Amino acid sequence: MSDDALKALLVDDEPAPPERDLAFTLEVMDRVARRKLTEGVITVILGAVAVSALLYLVMPYLTPVLARLSVPLLPAVGILAALGVIAFVWDQVRPALRQYGLRV
Amino acid sequence: MDIAIETALVQRARDGSDEAFSRLVGGHQQVVRAFLRRLASNPADADDLAQEAFVTAWSHLGKLRDGVRFRTFVCGIAYRKALNDRKRYGRAAARDTAWHDLTPQTQSPTNDERLSVKAALQTLPIDVRAAVSLCVAGDYSHSEAAEILALPLGTIKSHIQKGRDKLNILLQRDDVK
Numbered sequence: 001m002s003d004d005a006l007k008a009l010l011v012d013d014e015p016a017p018p019e020r021d022l023a024f025t026l027e028v029m030d031r032v033a034r035r036k037l038t039e040g041v042i043t044v045i046l047g048a049v050a051v052s053a054l055l056y057l058v059m060p061y062l063t064p065v066l067a068r069l070s071v072p073l074l075p076a077v078g079i080l081a082a083l084g085v086i087a088f089v090w091d092q093v094r095p096a097l098r099q100y101g102l103r104v
Numbered sequence: 105m106d107i108a109i110e111t112a113l114v115q116r117a118r119d120g121s122d123e124a125f126s127r128l129v130g131g132h133q134q135v136v137r138a139f140l141r142r143l144a145s146n147p148a149d150a151d152d153l154a155q156e157a158f159v160t161a162w163s164h165l166g167k168l169r170d171g172v173r174f175r176t177f178v179c180g181i182a183y184r185k186a187l188n189d190r191k192r193y194g195r196a197a198a199r200d201t202a203w204h205d206l207t208p209q210t211q212s213p214t215n216d217e218r219l220s221v222k223a224a225l226q227t228l229p230i231d232v233r234a235a236v237s238l239c240v241a242g243d244y245s246h247s248e249a250a251e252i253l254a255l256p257l258g259t260i261k262s263h264i265q266k267g268r269d270k271l272n273i274l275l276q277r278d279d280v281k
Contacts, residue, residue, distance in 0.1 A: 003240060006271060010142075010241035013221035017137040017151075024137075024151065025130045028158045029122065035159055095120040 105131040110174055118165050125165075129158050132175050135242065136182055142225060142237040143186040153189060157182035172251065179252045183234055190230060224274040228267050235260050236267035 017024075097104050110131075116124035137154045144150035161168075161178045168177045225233055234253055238244040239260070246264075250257045 003268070006268060006275075007240055009221050009275060010225070010237075013225075014138070014141050014241075017134050017141075019134050020130065021133055022130075024133050024155070025126055028129045028133075028155050029126050031155055031159045032122070032125065032162050035163065098116075098119065099121055099123055 105174075107173070114165065114168060114174060117162070125162055128174055132178060133158075135175050136178050139179055139234075139237055139242065140182050140186060142241065143183070143230060143234060144189070149189070153182060153185050157185050160185070173248070176248050176251050179238070180254065183252055186234075187230065221275060224271055227274065228270060231255065232263045232267040232270075235263035236271070239264050240268065 094104055110128070113124045113128050117128060133154065136157060137151055140150035140154050140157075141147055144153060157178055160181050161174075164181070168174070225236070228236065231253060235249055235255075238249040238252060239246060244252070246257055246260050249255075250260045253260065255263075
């Protein structure tokens with residue numbers, strides 16, 4: 001049997017799926033979204049546990065120092081907190097802006 | 105899909121674009137599903153494996169090397185998933201067979217002597233079947249198949265020859281007059 005004849009037999013026996021299948025693509029993207037959510041939740045939980053453990057270990061030594069420095073450092077803490085919020089929001093919004101064609 | 109467009113979509117998907125990745129899925133789903141349908145036991149299982157392969161491809165997109173086509177990357181993942189699935193299925197089948205042997209049978213097995221193309225393909229070892237599916241039934245080059253199956257080029261050529269010879273023997277009798 002020639003290669004072409006064998007190929008024709010194999011192709012006839014198992015017809016290819018449709019060239020465009022929106023349902024399949026949507027199902028894959030749904031699984032991707034679920035995977036992203038799971039990974040995000042795990043990352044947040046692990047991060048929270050790590051930070052909590054670190055604070056549990058460090059805070060007994062840090063608290064007296066912070067109490068002494070709290071008043072002089074208040075403006076700097078405010079600025080750092082604002083910058084942190086801006087950086088976080090920017091990081092969250094950037095993928096959506098890219099999808100709208102903005103090169104950021 | 106054009107290579108330049110594909111490369112741009114891969115880059116955008118790596119940067120976090122879901123829209124780019126969904127276009128990659130839409131453009132490659134047919135070849136990946138067609139490949140898996142020749143390896144899995146039924147189309148539903150094949151489609152499930154294909155979806156899992158695309159999700160794994162999404163999470164490992166950073167490992168896609170320059171010069172390797174996206175379909176090669178996904179088919180490689182799909183093949184490894186099919187191998188794992190086959191191992192799991194083998195264990196389940198062994199349990200079913202043990203149960204079947206213990207249970208009294210009321211019907212005798214049917215004797216369908218006609219060997220279908222699918223049945224003939226199923227008689228081949230999975231790596232030979234995969235090589236034949238890619239290079240004979242599909243339009244993949246031998247080097248692409250070697251990349252997908254993680255086998256040396258010489259082994260791929262030998263698998264294709266062996267598969268072709270065996271299919272010729274099995275199918276000559278029934279399907280090819």
